[in-house]
Amino acid sequence: MSGRAVTISEVAKHAGVAVSTVSYVLSGKRTISADTRRRVLDSINALGYHPNAGARALASRRSNVIALVLPLRAGMHVPVLMRFASAVVTAARRFDHDVLLLTADEGTAGIRRVAASALVDALVLMDVELDDRRVPLLRELAEPSVLIGFPAEPAGLTCVDLDxxxxxxxxxxxxxxxxxxxxxxxxxxxxxxxxxxxxxxxxxxxxxxxxxxxxxxxxxxxxxxxxxxxxxxxxxxxxxxxxxxxxxxxxxxxxxxxxxxxxxxxxxxxxxxxxxxxxxxxxxxxxxxxxxxxxIPAEEVGREAVRLVMDKLEGRAVPDSTLLAPQLAVRAST
Amino acid sequence: MSGRAVTISEVAKHAGVAVSTVSYVLSGKRTISADTRRRVLDSINALGYHPNAGARALASRRSNVIALVLPLRAGMHVPVLMRFASAVVTAARRFDHDVLLLTADEGTAGIRRVAASALVDALVLMDVELDDRRVPLLRELAEPSVLIGFPAEPAGLTCVDLDxxxxxxxxxxxxxxxxxxxxxxxxxxxxxxxxxxxxxxxxxxxxxxxxxxxxxxxxxxxxxxxxxxxxxxxxxxxxxxxxxxxxxxxxxxxxxxxxxxxxxxxxxxxxxxxxxxxxxxxxxxxxxxxxxxxxIPAEEVGREAVRLVMDKLEGRAVPDSTLLAPQLAVRAST
DNA sequence: GCCGGTCGTCGAAGCGCTTCGACACTCTCC
DNA sequence: GGAGAGTGTCGAAGCGCTTCGACGACCGGC
CATH class of the missing domain: 3.40.50.2300 (Response regulator)
Structure with missing residues (x-):
């Protein structure tokens, strides 16, 4: 493998179409005849083409990456956090997004950095405190965000959690x-x-x-x-x-x-x-x-958080507050 | 905040220099006079400039992101994994890199995808098995990688772990x-x-x-x-x-x-x-x-893994195998 | 048989950055 | 005092993709 990567223009040449046609086949943003689509798809497979993420982000102003902000503090039960994280990654992939992992070492600077550099399109924050330093920052960011957990003053934010x-x-x-x-x-x-x-x-x-x-x-x-x-x-x-x-x-x-x-x-x-x-x-x-x-429905919460953040990214309205109903499983201890 | 982001050409105009000069101030790849550097840096601060990650990745062929591949399987103790992960993120930041989180749901396809799309420059894999499906893939990838743990056949790979x-x-x-x-x-x-x-x-x-x-x-x-x-x-x-x-x-x-x-x-x-x-x-x-x-020196292992992968990225030679010496702490149980 | 309306495709203009070669200077050394 | 070797800066050419406007081909309707 290795060598230089296949580009869209090589695919276009191989399929005998314009570069833009290949792009439209991939994005589905314009109608393409079944025949042309077939040829393009075949060329993509034949050449092993993968769109370059940087170029795509630059041209489309979308990185298709969301940030997952994990504080990792004392007193938190880590396996639970991890299940949230895993659920977020899986859910994000369903929307064709990847997940950038941010920890708290950098404080709010990390959040600011990845947002300002357009490295990520949106943010999901976990383990939110009642008085969370990250919350004011979120309000001034252009990028949509969703919190897992509720701060003291959740107005104008999107929060999701178990009730x-x-x-x-x-x-x-x-x-x-x-x-x-x-x-x-x-x-x-x-x-x-x-x-x-x-x-x-x-x-x-x-x-x-x-x-x-x-x-x-x-x-x-x-x-x-x-x-x-x-x-x-x-x-x-x-x-x-x-x-x-x-x-x-x-x-x-x-x-x-x-x-x-x-x-x-x-x-x-x-x-x-x-x-x-x-x-x-x-x-x-x-x-x-x-x-x-x-x-604690970690998978469900993670999935829901991603769904909400994707909705916001698409400009759809979302509820400020999403509370998931508890479910009791009766076992041998009662 | 929000609105359109500040670009390098606005910084250049503000500082009265060429775009390339701003770039060289930032990268340090050519000598710039102290005076010019000062002016450029001032403009950057004044305008609140952050380089666009996509554009940078496209032009430089470096995304400044590394992938962290976390399998999350049964029988693994998650808090330990998390400490590795956290150490990797912190260490990566020291090299001005961010970390993309990959789980095993996608199998090897995820690794292939992020590598082929140039989303990441390098990979760190955790929790490697003796007979790991991901290993053959790594060998054919152009991107450098480091394993935390040892597969059965580690020749030609870079592995690090506690001894x-x-x-x-x-x-x-x-x-x-x-x-x-x-x-x-x-x-x-x-x-x-x-x-x-x-x-x-x-x-x-x-x-x-x-x-x-x-x-x-x-x-x-x-x-x-x-x-x-x-x-x-x-x-x-x-x-x-x-x-x-x-x-x-x-x-x-x-x-x-x-x-x-x-x-x-x-x-x-x-x-x-x-x-x-x-x-x-x-x-x-x-x-x-x-x-x-x-x-289990999670922090040290994570840090070492990042150091190794950065060395490989810079084309420096690294040892195939890095074993960290165990340290015994005597407490009340013996 | 001509007009307006899709449909499918193309070409070109960026997106914001890095990097290469060029160029105008200023030193240094014989 | 002129060749040669740096210095510091600039302009322009991409990097690989998306998207906009344009345009030919084909359709049905009168």
Missing amino acids: FAAAGARCVEHLAERGHDEIALLGAPSVVYERGTGFARRTREGFVEAVDAHGLKGVALACEETFDEVYETVRDLLLDQPALSGLVVHNEAAVGHVLAALRQLDRRVPHDVAVVAICPDDVAERASPPLTSVL | FAAAGARCVEHLAERGHDEIALLGAPSVVYERGTGFARRTREGFVEAVDAHGLKGVALACEETFDEVYETVRDLLLDQPALSGLVVHNEAAVGHVLAALRQLDRRVPHDVAVVAICPDDVAERASPPLTSVL
Whole structure:
């Protein structure tokens, strides 16, 4: 292979047509006779032609690349982020776009750079905080963007996420249906609440409201991620509330430790304590016992984010806010 | 913001110089007087100029983008992959390159596409298998590439990785020094061995050889990743070999379960059983007790991979094989 | 049989940048 | 004081593609 790449004009010569005709065959922006199209396509295959991305971007003012901005911070459960990322890449390919990976090291400068240089057509930001430094920048950018997660002031932005408040409430409902009336939420590490990450707070709010609405006794706690800290938290919780019989865990990294702690404290799941998790399906299924859970629909969220950003790119109107309904999968833990 | 972007010719006009002069100021490929350079740089700042990536790629035949190919398969520990990825992005930025994220959904077609369309200048592939379908393709590509991990037949390729054989051996040595003479390796899930992933096998080989060399009794087992399976594996192991006193764990996802299983089987770490892990530092530190470990130097490997690929891009000779020496951090578990 | 309207194709003008050769200077050295 | 060797700058030719306007060929309608 290698050598110089095949260009569109070589294809045109080979097929006996004009360069522009080849371009129109590829883009479909003008009608081309079936016969000509056939000849052009054959030549493309015969020569192994691939359009040059730079030239195409220059001429069309579209790079067909979107940026995926991944902060990679403490307290985030990385496998979940990765599933989002993977879903975004797959979805973007369906729209014939590639994905440029941006991390937070560069701060907002990276976003500015790829937008100003027309390296990307649009942006998808993940793991958005309530007070996110990147948000003001987005507002002044010409490029469309979509956020996965909600900032404090989402007006004028396009955001998509699982409806975490509904997820928290759904877990409470499930436990209430099962007859538990004294329950607790073990949430994210406290640093995540302090940072004001939206999804953690929204889950807690949904939990608290549902507890009130059902007239249950319930408490919401932060939850660190080492075994020892989790053990202490669970032990103290059971000491305080011996009648506690239901637990909602919204912390992928801690969920295994919670189960281990319950084992060590001689509480059987689900007999003594029922456990509902908010976590990806694979984590729930791999746990012992497999956990009843509200799944975090990473694939769906990623796909939706891409769909929205493509709509914006085409100038179509999109809703400011897209909340995906939680789905509860009942397994052995409740 | 927005509106049309500033072009190089506007900068040239503003500074009262030719377009080519601006270009040379930016690239440094010809000498420019300090005075002219100053004026040009001022104009660039005043106008907020950012070179158009597409135009630059077209004219220079360099996109300043490298592809990062991430398979995202079963049995891989995702946080580790992510740390590699993050390191690659950061390192690439130091060379003024961006990173395009490719997953395996497209198979080898994605690699072919981004290379043929000149979207990327070079490729970094992660999580390489012994018999990797992507490898033959790399050989026929004009674009330079670097593999993180080793295929079975690495001749003519550039590969970089932790020296896993040395890591396995290092763990054995450490346990031998501590006086343990009956030990075991708990490795990756069996599917990973079957697939022929290099690092899992190389660790096992290093382990086995070192066991022989030190005249120890040792066994190497695959290790699944649910608690129940891990528990059974550990229980059976201790049943078979009651005198076993040292464990090497090379499986990030299972390491927490191994410790939980030992707790449940009333074996104290390190008093009854010493545990050495091969895993990222944060996992080792977060465990209870904190684990003596050979760290997986994701940042260093990622950085090295980028350095190598940039060298190749510049036409410099690079070694076929780069093995990073393992480093053992002693903590509370041995 | 002529007019207006598609339909299918072509040629050319860019898109914004890099890079090559040329040229006008200024030094340096014999 | 003139040859030779840098310096610093410019103009123009692309890089490979998209897209616009133009135009011939063919259609049906009166």
